Amino acid sequence: MEAKQKSEKFIVPIGPQHPALKEPGHFEFTVDGEIVTNATARLGFVHRGMEKGVEDRNWTQGLYLMERVCGICSHVHAMAYALGVEKLANIQAPPRAQAIRELVAELERIHSHLLWLGVAAHEGGFDTLFMFSWRDRETVMDLLETITGNRVNYSANVLGGVKIDINDAQKDALRRGMDFLEERTKHYLKVVTEDETFLGRTRKIGVMTFEEATLLGAIGPTGRASGVQRDVRVDSPYAGYPDFPVNIVTSDAGDLEARFVVRIKELYESYRLVREIVDHLPGGDLTVKVPRRIPEGEVISRVEAPRGELFYFMKSNGTDKPERIKVRTPSLCNWGSVLTTAIGHKLADMPMILAGIDPCFSCNDRLVMINGKKTETQVWDWEDLRQYGIEYYK
Amino acid sequence: MDTQELLQQALEIVKEWTIEVSQPEENRRDIYIEARDIKPAVKALLIDNHWGYLSAITGLDSPDYQIDEETKERKIDPDKGKLEVLYHFCNRAAIATLRVRLPYTDAEIDSICEMLPSASFYEREAMELIGVNFRNTPITDHLILPENWPAGVYPLRKTFKGLEKKTQG
Amino acid sequence: MNITFPSLIALLLFPGGLFLLGSGLFFEYLDRKLVARFQNRIGPRWFQPLADFIKLLAKEEVIPAGTIKSLFILLPIFALAAALTAALSVPLFGFKPVFSYNGDLIVTLYLLSMMTLCIGLAGANTEDRFSIVGATRALTQLFSYEAPFLLAMLGPAIALGTWNISLINQGATQQSLWFIVSQPIGFLAALIGLMGKLELPPFDAPEAETEIVAGALTEYSGRGFGLFKIGRDIELVVGLTLIASFYLGGFSTPLDFLWKVFVLLLITAALQSLFARLRIDQTVGLWWRIGAILVLCQLVLIIVGNTLSPFIAPLLGG
Numbered sequence: 001m002e003a004k005q006k007s008e009k010f011i012v013p014i015g016p017q018h019p020a021l022k023e024p025g026h027f028e029f030t031v032d033g034e035i036v037t038n039a040t041a042r043l044g045f046v047h048r049g050m051e052k053g054v055e056d057r058n059w060t061q062g063l064y065l066m067e068r069v070c071g072i073c074s075h076v077h078a079m080a081y082a083l084g085v086e087k088l089a090n091i092q093a094p095p096r097a098q099a100i101r102e103l104v105a106e107l108e109r110i111h112s113h114l115l116w117l118g119v120a121a122h123e124g125g126f127d128t129l130f131m132f133s134w135r136d137r138e139t140v141m142d143l144l145e146t147i148t149g150n151r152v153n154y155s156a157n158v159l160g161g162v163k164i165d166i167n168d169a170q171k172d173a174l175r176r177g178m179d180f181l182e183e184r185t186k187h188y189l190k191v192v193t194e195d196e197t198f199l200g201r202t203r204k205i206g207v208m209t210f211e212e213a214t215l216l217g218a219i220g221p222t223g224r225a226s227g228v229q230r231d232v233r234v235d236s237p238y239a240g241y242p243d244f245p246v247n248i249v250t251s252d253a254g255d256l257e258a259r260f261v262v263r264i265k266e267l268y269e270s271y272r273l274v275r276e277i278v279d280h281l282p283g284g285d286l287t288v289k290v291p292r293r294i295p296e297g298e299v300i301s302r303v304e305a306p307r308g309e310l311f312y313f314m315k316s317n318g319t320d321k322p323e324r325i326k327v328r329t330p331s332l333c334n335w336g337s338v339l340t341t342a343i344g345h346k347l348a349d350m351p352m353i354l355a356g357i358d359p360c361f362s363c364n365d366r367l368v369m370i371n372g373k374k375t376e377t378q379v380w381d382w383e384d385l386r387q388y389g390i391e392y393y394k
Numbered sequence: 395m396d397t398q399e400l401l402q403q404a405l406e407i408v409k410e411w412t413i414e415v416s417q418p419e420e421n422r423r424d425i426y427i428e429a430r431d432i433k434p435a436v437k438a439l440l441i442d443n444h445w446g447y448l449s450a451i452t453g454l455d456s457p458d459y460q461i462d463e464e465t466k467e468r469k470i471d472p473d474k475g476k477l478e479v480l481y482h483f484c485n486r487a488a489i490a491t492l493r494v495r496l497p498y499t500d501a502e503i504d505s506i507c508e509m510l511p512s513a514s515f516y517e518r519e520a521m522e523l524i525g526v527n528f529r530n531t532p533i534t535d536h537l538i539l540p541e542n543w544p545a546g547v548y549p550l551r552k553t554f555k556g557l558e559k560k561t562q563g
Numbered sequence: 564m565n566i567t568f569p570s571l572i573a574l575l576l577f578p579g580g581l582f583l584l585g586s587g588l589f590f591e592y593l594d595r596k597l598v599a600r601f602q603n604r605i606g607p608r609w610f611q612p613l614a615d616f617i618k619l620l621a622k623e624e625v626i627p628a629g630t631i632k633s634l635f636i637l638l639p640i641f642a643l644a645a646a647l648t649a650a651l652s653v654p655l656f657g658f659k660p661v662f663s664y665n666g667d668l669i670v671t672l673y674l675l676s677m678m679t680l681c682i683g684l685a686g687a688n689t690e691d692r693f694s695i696v697g698a699t700r701a702l703t704q705l706f707s708y709e710a711p712f713l714l715a716m717l718g719p720a721i722a723l724g725t726w727n728i729s730l731i732n733q734g735a736t737q738q739s740l741w742f743i744v745s746q747p748i749g750f751l752a753a754l755i756g757l758m759g760k761l762e763l764p765p766f767d768a769p770e771a772e773t774e775i776v777a778g779a780l781t782e783y784s785g786r787g788f789g790l791f792k793i794g795r796d797i798e799l800v801v802g803l804t805l806i807a808s809f810y811l812g813g814f815s816t817p818l819d820f821l822w823k824v825f826v827l828l829l830i831t832a833a834l835q836s837l838f839a840r841l842r843i844d845q846t847v848g849l850w851w852r853i854g855a856i857l858v859l860c861q862l863v864l865i866i867v868g869n870t871l872s873p874f875i876a877p878l879l880g881g
C-alpha cells in the first residue's frame with residue numbers, strides 16, 4: 001500500500017536540461033496540485049574533477065585551472081588561490097596589486113549581480129527587466145575587457161601579485177561606467193520595490209527566517225537578506241579590503257524581495273568602492289617573486305564571492321605541486337536552504353526561489369566522465385580528450 | 395570580541411574531547427578529537443554555544459608512502475594510511491577546525507546531519523570523493539559522481555589514477 | 564465597404580483562408596518586433612514567423628507513447644479550423660463579413676474559446692507532467708477570463724440592441740462617442756481578456772517556460788505545433804478586429820481597420836513587456852475579484868441606462 005502511494009506521487013522534474021536552468025542540475029519537486037511537498041537535488045552533471053586535477057599540476061598551472069572553476073566568478077577563485085599560495089609561501093603581494101585585485105573583484109561582483117538580476121527576472125517572467133539589466137551589464141563587461149583584456153576569465157592574478165595595471169584612460173572609463181550604472185541601478189531598485197506584479201512574485205515568497213538561515217548555514221547575499229551578518233570582506237578582510245573597507249548590507253525580511261534589495265544595494269557599495277580605489281590607487285610594484293616550491297603547510301583562504309563565502313583549504317607538501325586543494329563554493333552552502341524553503345510553496349514560485357540564491361552549478365561540480373556514442377561508458381583521460389579534440393577539428 | 399578571544403572560547407567549549415591543539419595560522423586552531431566524539435563536540439560548539447557556523451567539511455587523504463630503495467619510487471601502502479576529516483567552523487575571522495583521523499580500515503564517523511541538516515551536502519561529497527562513511531547520514535545517493543560509478547573507488551584518494559580504460563571500439 | 568466576395572474565394576483566398584493565414588503571421592511578426600523594441604532588442608525579420616511555420620511543417624512529428632493517436636493528430640487541425648471559422652463573421656480588413664446572421668457574436672466568441680479547449684485537451688491527452696500541469700493551468704485560466712471577456716463583448720451589443728457583429732460594427736461607426744469612452748472598463752476587460760486567451764505575458768502561466776517548459780504543448784512538435792501556433796496568430800487577428808470594431812468606433816474601410824488594429828497591437832505589446840508573469844492563482848484572483856465584478860457593474864449600468872434613456876433623452880434636450 002505504501003509503495004503504491006509512493007508511485008502515485010506526482011513528481012515534476014526540473015533539469016538536467018530545462019529552460020529555467022542555464023546550467024545542468026536536476027531537481028525533483030513532488031507536487032500536490034500546485035503546492036510543492038518535497039524537493040530533492042542531484043548535482044554533478046558538469047563535474048570536471050578539478051580538485052583532483054590540480055594535484056597533478058604545479059602551483060602556477062593550478063592558478064589557471066582554478067580560475068576556470070566558475071565562469072561567472074572566475075576572479076575570486078584565482079584570488080582565493082593566489083592569496084592562499086602567498087600565505088603558504090609567507091609573502092605579501094604589494095599594496096597596488098592588492099588594490100587592483102579588489103577592484104577587479106568588485107567589478108566582477110557588479111557583473112554577477114546584474115546577471116543575476118536579469119536571470120531572476122526572467123524566471124519570474126519579467127523579460128523586459130532581464131533584457132535591460134543584461135544590456136547594462138555589457139558596460140561592466142566592456143570595462144573588464146578594457147582593464148584585463150578578457151570579458152570572462154580575466155586572468156588578472158599571478159602568484160604574488162597581478163599582471164595588469166590601471167592607467168589614467170582606464171580610470172576615466174571606470175568612473176564614467178560607474179556613473180552610468182549607478183543611474184540605472186537606481187531605476188532597478190525602484191522597479192523591484194514598487195512594481196506591483198513583480199512584488200506579487202517576490203514579497204513574502206521563499207521566506208527564510210534568521211534562525212533557519214543560521215541553522216542551514218546560508219551565506220552571502222542569501223543569508224544577508226535574512227539578517228545574517230556574515231561577509232568575509234568585513235569579518236576577515238583580505239587583499240585590498242583592509243585599506244578600502246566595505247559596508248555590510250543586510251535586510252531582515254528574508255523573502256525574495258529582500259534578496260533583490262540586498263543585491264542591488266550591494267551594487268551601490270561596489271560602485272563606491274570602485275570609485276574610491278580608482279581615486280586612491282596606491283603606487284608601487286605589481287608583483288613579488290614567489291618560489292617554485294612552496295613550503296609545507298596548510299592554509300585556509302576565504303574570500304567573499306558574489307554568491308557568498310568562498311572557502312579554499314590548501315595543503316602543500318613542500319614540492320612544486322599542491323598536495324590537496326579543497327574548494328567549497330558558496331552555492332553548495334545555499335542548496336540546503338533553498339530545498340528547505342521550497343516546501344509549501346507553489347510550483348510557479350520554484351524557479352524564482354531556485355534563482356534566488358543565484359546558484360552556480362559549475363562551481364559545485366568539478367571530474368570528467370564522458371558517455372561515448374555507444375551505451376558503454378568510456379572514461380577518457382586528459383590526453384585522450386585532447387587527442388579527440390585535435391582529431392575532431394582537423 | 396577579537397579573534398584570539400573567540401578562538402580561546404572555542405577551545406574552552408570542546409576542551410573535554412580535545413586530544414591536541416595546533417595553530418597553523420594566526421586566526422586558526424586545529425583541534426584533534428576522536429571519531430566517536432564528533433557529535434557531542436559539534437553539538438557543544440554549534441548548538442549549545444552558537445559558536446560560528448560550519449563552513450566546510452574537508453576530506454584529506456594522507457597515505458603511508460614507502461620508498462622503493464631501487465627505483466626510488468614512492469608506493470602507497472593500502473592498509474597503513476589514514477584519512478582525515480576536517481570540520482571547519484568560522485566565526486568572523488576566527489576558524490576553529492575539528493580534526494578527526496580515521497584509519498583506512500575503519501573509515502567511519504557519525505553523521506552530524508540530525509543537528510545540522512545542511513551538512514548533508516558536505517557529507518555526501520566527502521563520502522563519494524574520499525570514501526569516508528558517515529553513519530546514519532540521511533541521503534546516500536550520488537551527489538556528484540555518475541550513477542554507474544564503481545563502488546569502492548574514490549577519486550580523491552591518492553591511489554586513484556583513473557578508471558581502467560575499456561577498449562575503444 | 565460593402566463588397567461581397569463569392570463564397571469560395573472568400574473562404575479560401577480573401578479575406579478568409581490564405582490571406583488570413585498571411586496576416587496572422589504578419590501580426591505575429593509585428594507583435595514580436597514591438598515587444599522586442601520595447602525590451603531594447605532588435606527583434607525578428609519580417610519573414611521570421613513564416614520561416615518558422617515552414618520549418619515546423621517540414622519537421623518530423625513525434626507522437627509520444629501513451630496518447631490517443633487520433634486525438635493527438637486531430638486536435639491541432641480542429642483548433643485551426645475553429646479559429647478560421649471564427650473569422651467568417653468578423654468584418655476583417657473593413658470588408659463585410661462573409662456570413663452574417665443574428666447571434667453570430669456568441670458563436671464567434673465560443674469558436675475563439677475552442678483553441679484553449681483544444682490546447683487543454685491536447686495537454687491532458689499526453690502523459691507528460693509538464694503538459695498536464697500546463698493543461699490544468701490553461702483550463703483554469705479559461706474559466707477565469709472567459710466570463711468577464713464575454714460580458715465585456717456583450718456591452719456594446721446590449722447598448723446597440725443587436726447581437727450581430729456586422730450590425731454592431733455599423734452601429735459603432737454611427738455612434739458619436741466611441742464605446743472606449745462610454746464603456747472603458749469593458750474595453751480594458753476585453754483587451755486583457757484577449758491577452759489571457761492568447762496566453763500572452765503576463766498571463767503566460769500555462770506555458771511558463773521556466774516552470775513547465777512549453778506547458779500543454781510540450782509534447783507537440785512539427786506540424787501539430789505549427790498548426791496550433793498559426794491558429795493562435797489567427798485568433799490574435801480576429802480578437803483584435805472584434806475589439807477594434809466594437810470599442811474603437813468600428814470601421815468601414817481597410818485603412819480605418821489598419822490603424823485601429825495597430826494601435827491595439829501597440830497597447831498589447833506594451834502591456835506584454837511591462838509586467839512580470841502572474842501566477843495562476845493571481846490570474847484567477849485578478850479576474851474574479853476585480854475583473855468580473857467591474858464588468859458586471861458596467862453591464863448593469865448599460866442596461867439601466869438603456870431602459871431609462873427614452874425618459875432621460877427629452878430632458879437632455881435630445
